[in-house]
Amino acid sequence: MKDYIATIVKNEQIAENIHAVTFALDEDVKVRCGQFGDIAVGGTHLLRRPIAICKAEGREITFCYQIKGEGTQKLKTMGAGTRLNVLMPLGNGFYVEKNEKKVALVGGGVGVFPLVSVLREYGASKEVSAYIGYRNKNAVCGVEEFEKATKFVGVTDDGSYGERMNAVQAFAKDLEAGNRPDVVLACGPTPMLRALKALVEKEGLNCYVSLEERMGCGIGACLVCVCDLTNGKKARVCKDGPVFKADEVTL
Amino acid sequence: MANLSVSICGVQLKNPVIAASGTFGFGREFNGLYDIGTIGGVSTKGLTLEPRLGNPVPRIAESRGVILNAVGLQNPGVEHFIENDLDWLKATGTCVIANVAGKTLDDYKGICERLDGRVDMIELNISCPNVKSGGMAFGIKPETVEEVTRVAKSGAKNTPLIVKLSPNVESIVSNAKAAERGGADCISLINTLTGMAIDIERRKPIIANNTGGVSGAGVKPIAVRMVYEASQAVKIPVIGMGGITCAEDAIEFLMAGATAVQVGTANFTDPYAMPKIIKGLNDWCDKHGVANVTELTGTLQLNQK
Ligand SMILES: Cc1cc2nc3c(=O)[nH]c(=O)nc-3n(C[C@H](O)[C@H](O)[C@H](O)COP(=O)(O)OP(=O)(O)OC[C@H]3O[C@@H](n4cnc5c(N)ncnc54)[C@H](O)[C@@H]3O)c2cc1C
Ligand SMILES: Cc1cc2nc3c(=O)[nH]c(=O)nc-3n(C[C@H](O)[C@H](O)[C@H](O)COP(=O)(O)O)c2cc1C
Numbered sequence: 001m002k003d004y005i006a007t008i009v010k011n012e013q014i015a016e017n018i019h020a021v022t023f024a025l026d027e028d029v030k031v032r033c034g035q036f037g038d039i040a041v042g043g044t045h046l047l048r049r050p051i052a053i054c055k056a057e058g059r060e061i062t063f064c065y066q067i068k069g070e071g072t073q074k075l076k077t078m079g080a081g082t083r084l085n086v087l088m089p090l091g092n093g094f095y096v097e098k099n100e101k102k103v104a105l106v107g108g109g110v111g112v113f114p115l116v117s118v119l120r121e122y123g124a125s126k127e128v129s130a131y132i133g134y135r136n137k138n139a140v141c142g143v144e145e146f147e148k149a150t151k152f153v154g155v156t157d158d159g160s161y162g163e164r165m166n167a168v169q170a171f172a173k174d175l176e177a178g179n180r181p182d183v184v185l186a187c188g189p190t191p192m193l194r195a196l197k198a199l200v201e202k203e204g205l206n207c208y209v210s211l212e213e214r215m216g217c218g219i220g221a222c223l224v225c226v227c228d229l230t231n232g233k234k235a236r237v238c239k240d241g242p243v244f245k246a247d248e249v250t251l
Numbered sequence: 252m253a254n255l256s257v258s259i260c261g262v263q264l265k266n267p268v269i270a271a272s273g274t275f276g277f278g279r280e281f282n283g284l285y286d287i288g289t290i291g292g293v294s295t296k297g298l299t300l301e302p303r304l305g306n307p308v309p310r311i312a313e314s315r316g317v318i319l320n321a322v323g324l325q326n327p328g329v330e331h332f333i334e335n336d337l338d339w340l341k342a343t344g345t346c347v348i349a350n351v352a353g354k355t356l357d358d359y360k361g362i363c364e365r366l367d368g369r370v371d372m373i374e375l376n377i378s379c380p381n382v383k384s385g386g387m388a389f390g391i392k393p394e395t396v397e398e399v400t401r402v403a404k405s406g407a408k409n410t411p412l413i414v415k416l417s418p419n420v421e422s423i424v425s426n427a428k429a430a431e432r433g434g435a436d437c438i439s440l441i442n443t444l445t446g447m448a449i450d451i452e453r454r455k456p457i458i459a460n461n462t463g464g465v466s467g468a469g470v471k472p473i474a475v476r477m478v479y480e481a482s483q484a485v486k487i488p489v490i491g492m493g494g495i496t497c498a499e500d501a502i503e504f505l506m507a508g509a510t511a512v513q514v515g516t517a518n519f520t521d522p523y524a525m526p527k528i529i530k531g532l533n534d535w536c537d538k539h540g541v542a543n544v545t546e547l548t549g550t551l552q553l554n555q556k
């Protein structure tokens with residue numbers, strides 16, 4: 001973990017309301033899939049923005065972000081050459097065991113971006129099926145990456161791209177058809193993760209979910225970003241997560 | 252190289268820059284970024300006798316120039332701290348300040364007794380609701396400030412006691428004096444100002460607790476004014492904080508009357524904020540021919556009106 005001074009090389013729209021920013025660093029950074037960076041947008045914004053690392057190639061790091069509030073609005077306007085501080089890599093990330101051959105990725109909303117990093121890390125060594133849900137066809141992105149998976153099922157809430165269903169329904173459908181993974185890795189809105197958790201519990205599947213929470217320090221010191229564990233304790237999303245075993249967190 | 256060391260109530264600090272309670276945990280995480288033995292001190296996350304789970308999330312929000320938080324004193328309890336973190340933190344070489352809180356006078360006395368002689372200083376967070384007086388914070392009225400200070404000091408017989416003042420009060424001067432009367436060895440200020448931030452789409456406060464404590468750059472002028480007023484009113488040393496982001500900010504507090512400063516929210520914006528402030532202090536002193544940083548304390552000269 002280090003606070004890198006990162007220079008924007010590219011910052012462009014990739015789908016409706018979604019932008020991808022690529023930074024150049026002055027040294028290599030080793031990143032595990034599912035880890036995130038805390039981006040300082042500067043000015044009157046005292047908190048950094050936690051964004052999943054989508055791609056890490058040597059000295060180049062790409063984040064994909066949805067425009068939500070003032071910080072991402074500001075980030076969107078920054079052109080090539082702009083230098084920002086990015087604290088990374090943060091969090092634990094996703095990890096697939098040696099004996100887990102078949103991996104299912106279930107993602108929706110901004111949760112699709114950390115899953116791109118999983119596919120990049122495990123796509124060659126594992127049999128990966130990706131079930132990705134978008135709001136509508138204008139929100140579709142990352143397809144060129146997901147198409148590299150053994151299987152890619154892209155769906156939308158309104159049926160304007162792929163079938164009309166959500167990512168969990170797409171996964172459930174394939175499960176019913178007999179495509180049973182050794183491990184499920186998921187990221188997306190809480191209602192989606194809740195539905196997935198119920199499904200994997202019923203099916204007895206091993207599942208990991210990546211959570212989102214508002215953060216202060218991003219490194220585990222301030223206890224701002226906690227989630228509830230099923231054992232009654234609290235865990236820090238930034239340091240103990242953002243990836244948790246689905247049966248260990250309360251959603 | 253200027254001499255940055257300061258002495259507060261007989262405790263020697265390498266420099267006057269202390270990590271503010273609640274933003275720095277017990278120091279372990281930041282020690283992964285730099286050697287925290289190089290900073291003047293660490294005020295720990297607020298400790299209570301029993302472990303606390305804190306408030307529901309979201310616990311934080313941002314507003315231009317400031318942040319709001321309502322962590323609700325989540326902490327593993329004082330015994331866990333003594334057993335697992337205290338020796339480690341001492342071994343870093345920084346000055347260990349245990350920040351403590353309670354719901355009753357007995358809580359304050361008990362926790363001070365437990366920490367007495369084990370830490371370099373104890374900092375009393377009196378912005379907590381007093382169960383006996385219907386939840387009004389101990390730190391609001393001078394009478395309860397004095398009472399809680401006296402009771403805590405009876406527990407912290409051998410350890411300098413810092414009373415941390417809340418800014419959400421009628422008169423900071425009255426409360427500073429009350430702490431001094433109660434036997435405080437030092438005062439620190441300011442704790443957070445109570446605020447609210449609203450998500451207009453949901454028509455609800457962003458923070459689950461509805462209100463939160465405001466801190467960060469934007470509160471600095473209020474904090475500087477209060478540090479000035481309080482330091483004029485008492486003889487005991489003053490530790491200033493509220494919005495310090497850079498060395499120049501820290502110098503304002505010193506000139507206003509503080510012997511040392513604490514840095515909180517700036518650690519979130521820039522995790523290296525404190526080492527940068529320490530270096531900046533040294534550079535400023537060198538440039539201005541200040542041999543000892545202690546020469547700056549209370550040197551403010553008001554304009555003639
Ligand atoms: C581990 C992690 C990974 C994430 N990865 C991505 C990603 O790959 N792509 C993406 O588009 N978004 C991602 N998010 C969500 C992203 O952090 C927020 O959308 C973003 O911070 C909003 O900032 P803003 O300035 O536009 O919004 P504002 O509302 O102006 O932000 C105000 C404050 O609230 C925080 N905040 C607001 N919404 C969220 C949220 N949903 N989660 C956490 N903090 C929030 C901001 O960080 C900021 O501190 C991730 C969040 C986490 C915790
Ligand atoms: C996330 C957070 C948690 C805090 N927790 C505590 C605490 O446990 N005890 C305490 O006395 N003050 C606590 N504070 C207040 C700070 O120590 C400090 O008084 C205040 O934030 C003003 O300084 P700053 O503007 O540099 O942050 C907390 C502040 C923040 C931002």
Ligand code: FES
Nearest residue numbers: 216218222223238
């Ligand atoms: S953001 Fe500070 S502990 Fe997670």
